[in-house]
Amino acid sequence: xxxxxxxxxxxxxxxxxxxxxxxxxxxxxxxxxxxxxxxxxxxxxxxxxxxxxxxxxxxxxxxxxxxxxxxxxxxxxxxxxxxxxxxxxxxxxxxxxxxxxxxxxxxxxxxxxxxxxxxxxxxxxxx
Amino acid sequence: xxxxxxxxxxxxxxxxxxxxxxxxxxxxxxxxxxxxxxxxxxxxxxxxxxxxxxxxxxxxxxxxxxxxxxxxxxxxxxxxxxxxxxxxxxxxxxxxxxxxxxxxxxxxxxxxxxxxxxxxxxxxxxxxxxxxxxxxxxxxxxxxxxxxxxxxxxxxxxxxxxxxxxx
Numbered sequence: 141x142x143x144x145x146x147x148x149x150x151x152x153x154x155x156x157x158x159x160x161x162x163x164x165x166x167x168x169x170x171x172x173x174x175x176x177x178x179x180x181x182x183x184x185x186x187x188x189x190x191x192x193x194x195x196x197x198x199x200x201x202x203x204x205x206x207x208x209x210x211x212x213x214x215x216x217x218x219x220x221x222x223x224x225x226x227x228x229x230x231x232x233x234x235x236x237x238x239x240x241x242x243x244x245x246x247x248x249x250x251x252x253x254x255x256x257x258x259x260x261x262x263x264x265x266x267x
Numbered sequence: 268x269x270x271x272x273x274x275x276x277x278x279x280x281x282x283x284x285x286x287x288x289x290x291x292x293x294x295x296x297x298x299x300x301x302x303x304x305x306x307x308x309x310x311x312x313x314x315x316x317x318x319x320x321x322x323x324x325x326x327x328x329x330x331x332x333x334x335x336x337x338x339x340x341x342x343x344x345x346x347x348x349x350x351x352x353x354x355x356x357x358x359x360x361x362x363x364x365x366x367x368x369x370x371x372x373x374x375x376x377x378x379x380x381x382x383x384x385x386x387x388x389x390x391x392x393x394x395x396x397x398x399x400x401x402x403x404x405x406x407x408x409x410x411x412x413x414x415x416x417x418x419x420x421x422x423x424x425x426x427x428x429x430x431x432x433x434x
Contacts, residue, residue, distance in 0.1 A: 166354040186347035222387035249399035
């Protein structure tokens with residue numbers, strides 16, 4: 141039983157390490173900021189996920205107590221990763237992307253970063 | 268009267284519940300003392316921050332939400348492998364990155380936020396911007412021959428389910 145757990149834990153650690161490495165490699169290899177964003181937002185989630193699963197298994201099997209911190213880390217990671225990616229994308233677009241290089245919205249208004257909209261016309265009630 | 272007192276104590280019951288849950292997960296130790304401390308935090312924090320929570324997001328079908336989370340977790344694993352393959356085996360010149368416009372049927376801010384987050388976490392797509400009238404989403408796609416298919420998949424796979432959950 142213990143040897144089986146050890147194998148699974150090592151496998152998870154190797155998978156986690158591999159995907160972490162791939163994410164960093166993608167960051168170097170891809171050549172455009174928007175493309176580069178894809179590597180760390182995805183490859184890293186599985187990288188960190190693998191290490192967290194390994195950690196949970198290790199504490200459950202060898203230390204005899206279940207640790208829930210990994211679940212919290214996963215939850216916070218899934219909440220923050222897309223928001224960080226969105227912030228980086230927006231900052232990049234404000235600096236280096238012209239509105240004419242983007243596709244049209246197809247609606248009355250342009251993209252939020254470029255187009256102004258009056259207070260009385262706000263589509264979502266945020267008050 | 269009792270309702271009023273209850274509302275004063277728990278202006279945001281879901282937030283109280285999640286604060287208690289997160290507190291218990293943080294201390295990693297289920298004792299009466301920790302539950303009481305978690306409840307104190309769960310009453311104090313929503314009470315103090317109440318002006319910042321004017322609207323309560325409504326989750327119409329919690330079971331569907333759980334189903335949705337499992338679906339997204341599975342898609343994240345698939346996304347990781349797909350992106351890893353593009354990084355490893357495709358040259359930069361061979362990767363067709365492009366912008367995709369996704370028209371939205373969702374109207375509630377929470378649902379749009381969840382959809383944007385889901386798109387970022389799943390196969391080869393990153394949400395970049397929302398249109399000023401919140402009717403369209405600008406998505407960057409790492410590698411796609413057929414942008415319309417990607418748009419339809421987002422609408423069908425995620426947005427349809429979110430509409431059922433939130434609206």
